[in-house]
Amino acid sequence: MTFYLSGFRNFPKLWKSNPYFELGPAASSASFFLTVHCVTGNQQRWFSVKPTTPPNSKTLNLLVAKARTHKKRNDSNKQVSSDPHYFAAGAAKKRSHLGGNPQNQDHALPVRSTVQLPTKPLNSEEWDKLKEDFKGKVSFEDFVISQMARSCSSVDVAKSLLAWVAAKHHGIVGYNLLVKYLYLCVFHKQTSEVIDVYEIMKAKYKSLESGAYTLLIRGLIHSDRWREALLLLEDIKKVMDPSKKNYGDCIQGALLHQDVDVAWSLYQELLGRNLVPLLETLKAFFDYGKGINDDHYSNKLLDVLLYLRNNQLYPGESFAHSIKTWFESIPGRQWKGQFTTIQKSGQCSSCGRTIESIQLSPEEYEFLKEKIMRDVIDGGDQYKKTTPQELKRFESFVNTCPPFDIVIDGLNVAKMFPKGRESQNLLGVVSQLAQQNLQLLVLGRKHMLRPSSQWKKDEMEQVQKQAHCFFTDNISEDDPFLLYATLNSGNHCKFITKDLLRDHKACLPDARTQRLFFKWQQGHQLAIMKGFQKSKLTFQHILSYDTVVQTTGDSWHIPYDEDLVQRSSCEVPTKWLCLQRKTQAPC
Ligand SMILES: [Zn+2]
Secondary structure, eight states: OEEEEOSGGGHHHHHHHSOOEEOSTTOOOOOOEEEEHHHHHHHHHHHHSOOOOOOOOOOHHHHHHHHHHHTTOHHHHHHHHHHHHHHSTTHHHHHHHHTOOHHHHSOOSOGGGGOOOOSSOOOHHHHHHHHHHOOOSSOHHHHHHHHHHHTTOOHHHHHHHHHHHHHHTTTEEOHHHHHHHHHHHHHTTOHHHHHHHHHHHHHHOSSOOHHHHHHHHHHHTTSTTTHHHHHHHHHHHHHSOOOHHHHHHHHHHHHHTTOHHHHHHHHHHHHHTTOOOOHHHHHHHHHHHTTOOOHHHHHHHHHHHHHHHHTTOOOBHHHHHHHHHHHHHSTTTOEEEEEEEBOTTSBBTTTOOBOOBSSOOHHHHHHHHHHHHHHHHHTOGGGTTSOHHHHHHHHHHHHHSOOOSEEEEHHHHHTSSTTSOHHHHHHHHHHHHHTTTOOEEEEEEGGGGSOOSSSOHHHHHHHHHHSEEEEEOTTOOSHHHHHHHHHHHOTTOEEEOSOOOHHHHHHSSSHHHHHHHHHHHHHHEEOBOTTOBTTBOOBOOOOSBOOSOEEOSSEEEEEEBOTTOOOOTTOOOOEEEEEEEOOOOOO
16 A cells, blocks of 8 residues: 655545554554654654754653543544544635634634644643634644644654544544654653654554665664664665765664674665765764774774765865864874864965975876867767767867867856846856956857847857857756867866766776866866856866875875855865874884
8 A cells, every 4th residue: 555645635545544553452454654744754854953952751651541541532632523624635625715704704823823832741622722712724743743843843742743643533534644643752861762763663564665764773773772773774775876975874873882894884775775874873983983093993983084075075164173172092003183274375374384286287188188078979878968960060160160268058057146147147157257268158048049138139149259169959968068069178178167077987997087087177167257247257266185084194184174164166265274293203
């Protein structure tokens, strides 16, 4: 039995049509697979909120007991049977159109503002009263639990809601309510409560949806039953790919319980699935390694640093501190770390060493050029949106032109300034570059030549006077043309696009080529500064040195992101961690 639900709007449907969760021994063993996207979709945001002090909690058993004592009440049964219709999607609107219900006409304010979330647990009568005052169009219970999850209400308050719901519905609590309750338990790190919900879910459902699995894993890793989180990870694998967060949680759980082998093997598995690990996961390995005298473990951490290098990743500020602390803690190695900056000349302000140059050596350039050109010409899968005929046409076109100085992704540049007309934006950039006597190539699509409100004929004619232009079919991808033209023109040639060419990078055959490609991209991609007014075009300064994790064996230089600095995707960090190994003093 499979249900697919796509958002909050569907909760009433979930409420009505999905199997209820029954609190009690009469649980059926039917298996359900539910997809509640809203839970998964919101988790990232929810988890990023700083937890408040956890309140004391009682066990779910209390909830069950409460539920049983109230379950025979008749008046509540009546309420159940009439509720789904009243709260069914669209029903309230229909009622107000008929004009029969004055209640609906009195409320000009959005109905969502009508429930003041309680700050302490309520009893049954108090919940009844709150529900009476509720004028929303959705199920009261679902609405309240969603609001509670959003505002991270205390577990006790949420539990009083569930107890009340269970009392009204013969001990039945909907899946949605239970998952959101679980979310609150995990958020407040109420581990024993998490385990109770886990037991209930395990008894009731053969498999869960990813949101519940993710929550259970995150909740269980702190308990001594953390190994069961690994079993849940296995369960996820049966139906979908676990997320990097799932792996990250299991790894943290393993490290928390000193099982280093499990942690590293999960890490390998994560990389094997081509997932990019969360930085916090990598940081956990460094934190764990502090003070450990184990070459095997140390070498793995150095591999992590090389992974950062090869994938052009930068640690955050606290991760950089963890790296520094780890290096300085290695017994007998005498590492010393300094937070520093790099001078324009490319020298480290702390140790004076020269940082790796951004320029590719002639050999590296030829190597990269050959790999990419062959890629483009051979046309692997990644270029299926471009026909071989069109590439041939482009190849001969390029060969009739002198080498270019700048290759411009026309469509990308045209859309860079949302205020202006697209052809006007493009002409603005092209004119300013042409004034500097540069050989320009503008790559565009055929539709740009059809006059429209965005594309003025005379402006496009002026573009064509000042730059070589090549217009591809409207369905073509620009990347291959851009790469081909730029690389073919030589090492001096730069290109302008906002695009980061990530898809292309993913298609490169090996880590070395990818790394060279990144480096070439950093040294050759021109980024137009934001706030550009048509009068003056400024590019972001291309650095002379390569901002990447690097080592000489007895030194490491690690760029990192500061917590309070928002870096855009086309910028690189400016802060560095400089690590030096002190030379052994002569005996
Ligand atoms: Zn240095």
